[in-house]
Amino acid sequence: MLPDYALLFIVLAPGLAALIAGLFQKQITDRGAMVLTTGTVGLAGILSIIQLFAFAFGGHGGETHGEHGEAASHGLHHVITLLQWIDVGQFQADWAIRVDALSIVMMAVITGVSGLVHLYSWGYMDEDPHKARFFSYLSLFTFMMLMLVTADNFIQLFFGWEGVGLASYLLIGFWYHNKAPNDAAIKAFVTNRVGDFGLALGIMAVFVVFGSVEFEPVMTALKENATVTPLALAEAAPVRELVLPFLAWNIPALELIGVLLFIGAMGKSAQFFLHVWLPDAMEGPTPVSALIHAATMVTAGVYLVCLLSPLYEYAPWAAGMVTVIGAVTALYAATVGMAQNDIKRVIAYSTCSQLGYMFFAAGVGAYEAAMFHLFTHAFFKALLFLGAGSVIHGMHHEQDMRNMGGVARFMPFTYAAMMIGTIAIIGLGIPHTSIGFAGFFSKDAIIESAYSAGLLGVSFAQMAFWFGIIAALLTSFYSWRLIYMTFHGPRAEGHHHEDPADSHADDHLDPAHGHDHTPHESPVVMLIPLGLLSLGAIFAGLLFYGPMFHHGAAFWGDAIYRAADNDVIHNVEVLKEADPNPHWWVFWAPLAVTLTGFLIATFTYLFNRGFGRKIAESGGPLHSLFANKWYFDEIYNATFVRGTSWLGGFFWKTGDKKIIDGLGPDGITSLVRWGSRRLSAMHTGYLYHYAFVIIGAALLFGAVIFWRVGGAG
Structure with a gap:
């Protein structure tokens, strides 16, 4: 493990x-801001x-270190306490950095992808006048x-959770002078507030x-089934059997907490019902x-569910909800991705679908498979988005795939990178071998785990397996559709569209012919991240399949808990080695x-180019x-x-x-005004x-006095 000062640099330096x-x-200056942030x-x-x-x-996957680094036996767990933050009775929270297998993987994903995105942005945002703010x-x-x-x-x-929500609002609406980015930023912010309300309630319930x-105390209580005494709501009981009274119901405490926290994850990770903000987030700059979509906000929900594996292991209904929502999202987003024409929106719905895979893996108890797919997905999804950005840059800010075609010969490096990303996301590989790109190892691990969970009687696991199989079919179709519409066939001439409000659009003025919109390859500073991410999309699955999945218990240690x-x-391993194997088809189905x-997309969009357009125009x-x-x-x-x-x-x-x-x-003011008008009308000026009035008042007061005195007598 790195020394503490290096860990502090990793976490705190980007903020500084x-x-x-x-x-x-x-x-x-802008250049100084770019150098500082990118370098850091x-x-x-x-x-x-x-x-x-x-x-x-390095041989540390099966070891541990205690709070101060001492050796133990259940995985790494090291805490660096920075300062005391909250100390009010039982309500205590330190500002600290927790280092375990989960955080190590996430730190590598976040900073690795973010560093490449920073570098890529040097080229993509070259003509933007607000580079310092962007970086x-x-x-x-x-x-x-x-x-x-x-x-x-x-x-x-929760601080970090809300922080990425704020940062996403700022970045999605970066081009705030246009209406569409502003609307998208507000939509993302409001939708996430719905999920975050559930998260906040879940934390309160905890x-x-x-x-x-x-x-630490929460996880320990869950693992040991410790007796807890809720605050003024119920009698003391073992935490797994605890129920909370609410009106006429007794609600299992862990189920309630699990559902509330997952609602937060649904919003942040754009799951079904709370997914609507994610495609519109494409209005922000491509980086x-x-x-x-690759490294930060949308993976937070998956991370949260895996982090809280001790909770979901003993909350089967909440875990079932995670499985169902994840499986439905995987299939739903794949169906929508087939019919989109904006290159970035196709990849955006692909993200929704892949997140669904991760969630239903966690829901059936395959947390290792969920985190493994999160890890590999970061490489090929960042590659696809940055590759799409390269196409958009080379096509002079055109994003509609119907206006593309034949781009491969103008942008060979980008084409190669997009091909690698496509092969990785569809999970192409040969079962029972080490031949395959990153997505093959992690996606198949999820599908196999869902089938395995179904045999063990886990709720909704069989449904998740079949939804995952169908989503894999659709993923292959829309991924190859994107490749064929963008890079193959004749070039779509005369369809260039450029938003006049887009201040960063470039025209590449040709002195002889005015505006030249011939596609061109992106600058080297944008191609370097594509090359590095391509390596990850090819090799990350092969390299980390053993540590993260096959020998996952040693790698993840106490960071992931299993009942x-x-x-x-x-x-899953038992099913693979069974002889004779009645489940052989499960491993070959993906x-x-x-x-x-692939064959359907090839027939429709390569050999019969225009057939897909006819289907779309038919409007079925x-x-x-x-x-x-x-x-x-x-x-x-x-x-x-409207409601x-x-x-x-x-x-x-x-x-x-x-x-x-x-x-x-x-x-009251209306009454006073009315009264004042009536009183003012009495001031006529006539004696x-x-x-x-005086005589009338005197008679009135005299009558009252006479009545009071006479009555008393």
Whole structure:
């Protein structure tokens, strides 16, 4: 393990660089901000990757170190306490950095991909006038995600969780002078607030049940089934049997906590129902898309579920919810991805689908497979997004694949990188061998684990297996569709579209012919990250399949917990070695559907180019459903958006204005105004009017006195 000062640099330096670049951009200039942030995050990435390789292959995967680094036997666990943060009775939380197998993997993913995104942005954002601000936001995003994954308590995790939400809002809406990025940023922010409300309630429930928000006592209580006394809500009981009274119901405490925390994960990781913000996030610059979709925000939910494996092991209904939502998301997003024409949106829905794979793997108890796919996915998804950005840059900011075609001969390096990313994401490889790209090892591990869990009776595992198989077919189809529409066939002439509001669009003026929109290869500074990510997309699965999955118990140690009766991962190996093997088809099914998707896409978009356009123009109900994203935006607008607007208008106009203000301050002032007008009307200036009032008042007061005195007598 790296020394503490190196770990502190990895976690804290990106935040300091973001602060300096953001506040002192005039003093250090754009170039200084770019050098500072890129150099800082790049160095953090190198250190993190060195630490990952040392941990995975240096003989430390099965060891541990206690809080101060002493040897033990259940995986690495090292905590660096920076300062005391909250200390109010039982409510205590330190500002600390937790180093274990989970955080080591996440640090490598975050800083590694972010460093390459920083470098790539030197070329992609070259003509933008606000480079210092952009690079400051990138580093802020990186810092917040590092705070999240190295947190030692729920409060620090929540700080990082909200921090990446803030940074994503700033980055998605970076081009704030355009309406679309502003709308997308607000949509992402509001949708995530829905999920974060569930997360906040879940953290509150954790404190109520366990009397602590620190991971160590909570995890220990879960593993040991310790007796806990909830705060004023129920009697003391073993935590796995604890129920919380609510109205007429008794709710299992762990199920409640598991569901609430998963709602937070649904929002952050764009799972079904709360997925609608993710495709619109494509309005931000392409490097932002790569960072959000590959390494940071969207993986936070998967990380949270795996981190809380001791909870979900003993909350079967909550785990079942994770499985169902993940499986449905994997299939749903794949169907929508088939009918999208924006190159970035196709990859965005691919992200939703791949996250669904990770979640249903965690839901069935295959946390190792979920984290392994998170790791490999970072390489090929960042590669695909940055490759798409290279195409957009080379096509002069064209994003519609219908206006592309024949780009391969103009952009050979980008084409090669996109081919590698495509082969990796479809999971092409030969079962029972070491031949395959990164996605083959991790995706097949998830599908095999779901099948294994189904044989062991895990709820919804069989459904997840079949949804995963179908999603693999669709993934292959839409991935090759993207390749063929973008890089093959005749070039689509005369369809160039350029947003006049896009201040960073370049025209590449040709002195002889005015504007030249011939595709061109991207600059070297953008191609270097593509090359490095290509290596990861090819070799990451092969290198880390053994440590992260096959021998996962030794690698993950105590960072991932499995109940004694959970044999999902072990059962996968048993199924592979069975002789004779009645389950042989399970291991070959992913390859079969992957090749089927490839053949269908090849027939439709390569050998019969234009056939796909005819299908789209025919406007069939199925195509319309997929192209319009199952009409989720329309449904949400008709219900939640308009309903909320009507409800807000009702409370404002009727409740606030008419009732509260009308009977309150506005009513009183209106009454005073009315009375003052009537009294003012009496001041006519005529003496006999005043005499009449005086005489009338005297008679009135005299009558009252006479009545009182006479009554008393």
